[in-house]
Amino acid sequence: MRSLTHPRGYRDPAPSRLSYRLHRLALTPHLRRAFVLGGPLVAAALVLTLIFADLERRAAMVSWYHGVVDQIQNRxxxxxxxxxxxxxxxxxxxxxxxxxxxxxxxxxxxxxxxxxxxxxxxxxxxxxxxxxxxxxxxxxxxxxxRVPAMIWRTRTGLQLLDAEGNRVSSLGFRDERADLPLISGYGADRAVPEALQLYAAARPVLPRIRGLVRIGERRWDLVLSEGQKVKLPEDNPVRALEQVLAIDEAEELLSRQVVLVDMRMPRRPTVRLKPKSAEVSRDERVQQLGEK
Amino acid sequence: MSDLYQTQRAMRAMRQAALQRGVIAILDVGTSKVACLILRFDGSAVEGEGIGALAGQSAFRVIGAAVTRSRGVRFGEINAMPETERAIRTAVQGAQKAAQVRVDHVIAAMSGGGPRSYGLAGRAELDGMAVEQCDVARVLASCDVPDFGEGREVLHAQPVNFAIDHRSGLSDPRGLVGDELFCDMHALTVDRRVVANLIHCIKRCDLELAGLVSGAYVSGLSSLIEDEQELGAACIDLGGGTTSVSIFWRKQFIYGDCVAMGGDHVTSDISKGLQVSMSTAERLKTVYGGVVATSMDDRDMVEIGSEETGDWESDRRTVTRAEIIGIMRPRVEEILEEVRARLDGAGFSTLPSQRIVLTGGGSQIPGIDTLAPRILGSQVRPGRPIRVAGLPEKATGPAFSSAVGLCLQAAHPQDEWWDFDIPSTRYPARSLRRAVRWFRDNW
Missing domain, CATH: 3.10.20.310 (membrane protein fhac)
Known part of the structure; x- marks a missing residue:
């Protein structure tokens, strides 16, 4: 029998088993897709990694980038x-x-x-x-x-407040803004809306009003001319003030010899007379009793 | 037989998987050439008015084809496996390269192995019920199987004809009512060793075998037109090492046989007669060959023109064409007479129509259309395979009839015995599957 192996240098026209298998492997759909898509991606990633591996080049790239950004922003x-x-x-x-x-x-x-x-x-x-x-x-x-709505007299000076009680600016003299109402007392700026309501309610006696004084950061005193004072309650002061004004309209309370109207207990209003007039009234009462 | 049943079913499942994937290769390992076609099934069948199903070949398209000279094959049987493996690798790689697709499943044809046909008959009781799938399986299983002999393997077992009571010629008995169901089955056996060699050779090429078909059957499938298959016709595939004979009747393959002579014998006759090499003889045969000599051929001098011996006297000889024809004709006559004997043995003369179609590479010999009728009868025509989509022009000749037939068979497989489930009585007693089967059959 002749040798089954071929002499050296003989090339069979058929593909070798290895090349046949490699060819089949190359035609496998997944592998093919991975090669066609993944190959270029990997190559690109490799190139980018090699470029950016150098520290100097990276710094140059960053500074170039910032230069470009500045150039555009400074147009x-x-x-x-x-x-x-x-x-x-x-x-x-x-x-x-x-x-x-x-x-x-x-x-x-x-x-x-x-x-x-x-x-x-x-x-x-x-x-x-x-x-x-x-x-x-x-x-x-x-x-x-901000629109000033009120003047707040404090120990250090006059301040202008807006309707919410925020400070607008300082004021030199009261006469500069004679049109604005005056309040005073510690913490009065935090109750400006209520003060405005009280001013609106006190419209009938407006010319006589000197101002509102915040007492103990909880209630108001209405100060009128000639030292008259209306002490208002903590709750619902507007209603108490309206009550006083109603009495005033009917009985002319405030035109009499009254120093203080105490409305701190609205169900029991108290009036303090001037010291002199109290004596007069007592004498009158004594005379009436004596005549009887 | 049960072992074969399982392997055939496995191959059928493999083919289903391949069709799901959409790509399948067909491989025709012949004596003179190895052809590989790659088919793509994309389900885009052309339909419309006036366009028929075209035997199912519109469902696929040939996307790659390669042909190479066969090596290590004689008489359609492998006798040098490494050589054949290389030839198959060449063909498959060429086809894959053309198709740019990897194929894993292959359907192969085998022309050698001494095929023998058997007609089997079976019968089953129906008791007045309608025939169902399980009844068909039952009647197919009831066929009494003859002794095929030592080392024979069943390649095809196709139900050919059904009969219910006295009505015969039924192609599909399901749904019909009767008392008794009969069937005729055609079984084709081949040599087990030849099959094993082919399977092993394909496996060595990293391919999965998805079907094994007789070459005689598939060349008839592609060369015979539908009327011929219906009325009865024989297809004679004059191949390189073998001449396959198949008989069709009522669109069924009813007989297959093989004569172990072919074109290679004609070539070797020329080689011996003119004292030239096989390749020179092959060239003389294909260029100047013929089987009917005329007076013109006596004067037609043919230069042998080989440069093998280096001797001027020997290499510059001339022969007349009549001499070549004189060498070829007796061998072709011998082949055709052998075919005639096989057809007579199969009872071909009893069929209503006796059309004979010549195909294969040998059918291209000039003058065979006048020689063949003298031996085979008057109704002889040369045939070439049906056209399929995407087939390159070089692969449309009659030499490719079995390759094209394999395409058709892959697209529209014939029902075989193993496509039906085994009836419950064939399972071993006390088996759970038998119980399951019994329930499924009865409810």
């Missing part, structure tokens, strides 16, 4: 050159400007509008503020000012 299209403040009068506008301390031109990317708004609203005289950057590089600040 003149994004620059803010002026600020316009609406709704605030001059002293307040100047104060806002000083508070924000902006050096123009500034890029609109560097402005934190939310923080600036908080900054503006931190001012006492500002109720709310809206900030936006208008076309043409204008920072637009729309301010709603």
């Amino acid at each position: 003149k299209e994004f620059a803010v050159n002026t600020v316009s403040i609406n709704g605030a009068l001059d002293p307040l506008a100047d104060e806002i400007r000083a508070r924000m301390d902006l050096r123009f031109p500034v890029s609109s990317f560097d402005l934190d509008l939310e923080a600036m708004r908080a900054q503006v609203e931190a001012l006492d005289a500002v109720e709310s503020a809206h900030l936006r950057i208008r076309k043409g590089g204008v920072l637009d600040i729309a301010v709603t000012q």
Whole structure:
């Protein structure tokens, strides 16, 4: 029998078993997909890893990136050159400007509008503020000012309060704002709405009112001219005041020789007369009794 | 027989899996060539008015084809396994490359192995009930199996005909009512060793066998038109090492046989007669061959033109074409006479129509259409396989009739005995499966 093995260098036209199996393996759908898709992905990941493995190159990349970002942010299209403040009068506008301390031109990317708004609203005289950057590089600040509704006399001076009791500004003299009602006493600013209600209720005797005094941070005294005083209760003072005014209208209580009307117990109003008139009244009573 | 039943069922399950996947390869391992076609089943059958089912071949498409010279095969049987394995690898790799798809399942045809046909008959009681699937299984199981002989394996066992009481010629008895059910079954056996060699060879190529079919059957399937299959016809596949004979009647394969002579014998005759090599003889046969000599052929000088011996006198010989024809004709006549003897033995002359179709590479010999009628009878025609979608032009010739037939068989398999469940009586007694089967059959 002749040798079954082929001589050296003989090449069979048929594929070898190895190449046949490899070819079949290459045609396996999953493997094929992994190769077609995963191969390029792995290669790309490898290239990127090799590029970024160098520390210097990475730093250069980062600085280049920041340079590009700065370049874009500092374009003149994004620059803010002026600020316009609406709704605030001059002293307040100047104060806002000083508070924000902006050096123009500034890029609109560097402005934190939310923080600036908080900054503006931190001012006492500002109720709310809206900030936006208008076309043409204008920072637009729309301010709603607080409206003073009351004067609060404290130990250190006069303060203007708005209807909620927030401080607006200081006041030099009472006569500067003679139109506003006056309150005083510790903690009076926390009860401004109630004070306003009381003033509204006391309209008939308004010309005689000197002011409201907060007593013990819980109730009000209404001080009238000639030293007259109405002590109001803690609960429902408006109703008590209306009661006093009704008596006044019917009996002209406050035009008499009365120093104090005590309404702290509304069911038992108490009146204190002037010392002199009390004696007079007692004499009259004695005479009446004597005649009998 | 039960062992074979299980292997055939396993192969059937494998084919179902392959069809689910949508890709299957068919492999025709012949004596002269190995052909591999890759089919894709995508379910996109062309339908419409005037377009029939086209025997089911519109359901698939050939996406890759490769043919290579066969090695290590003689008479349709493997006799040098490493060589054959290399040839199969070449064909499969070529087809995979063309299709860009990996195939794991393959349906193979076998033409050798000395096929023998048997007609079996079975009968079962019905008791006036309608026939159901289990009754069909019962009657198929009741066929009395003859002794096939030592080392024979059943390749096909197809129910060919059913009869209920006195009505015969039923193709599908299910639902019919009667007292007795009869069946005729056609069994084809081949040599077990030949089958084992082929299976082993395919396994060595990392492929799963999803079916094994007789080459005679599939070449008839692709070459005979539907009317011929219905009325009765024989298909003669003149292959390289074997000549397969199959007879169809009523669209059923009723006889298959094989003559162990083919085109290679013609070539070797030329080689011996003219003292030339086999490759030169093959060239002379295909270019100048024929079986009917005319006076013109005496003057037609053919240069042998080989450069094998280096001797001018020997290599520059000329022969007349008539000489070549004179060598070829006796061998072709011998093959056809042997086929005639097989057909007579099978009782082909009793069929209503006696159409004979010649196919295979040998049917391309010029003049065979005048020679064959003298031996086989007047109704002889040369046939080529039906066209299937996507088949390359080089694979449409009559030499590919068994490959194309395998495609059709893969798309529309014939019911075989093992496609039906074993009736409960065949299970061992006291088996749980027998009880389950009995319940399923009776309720």
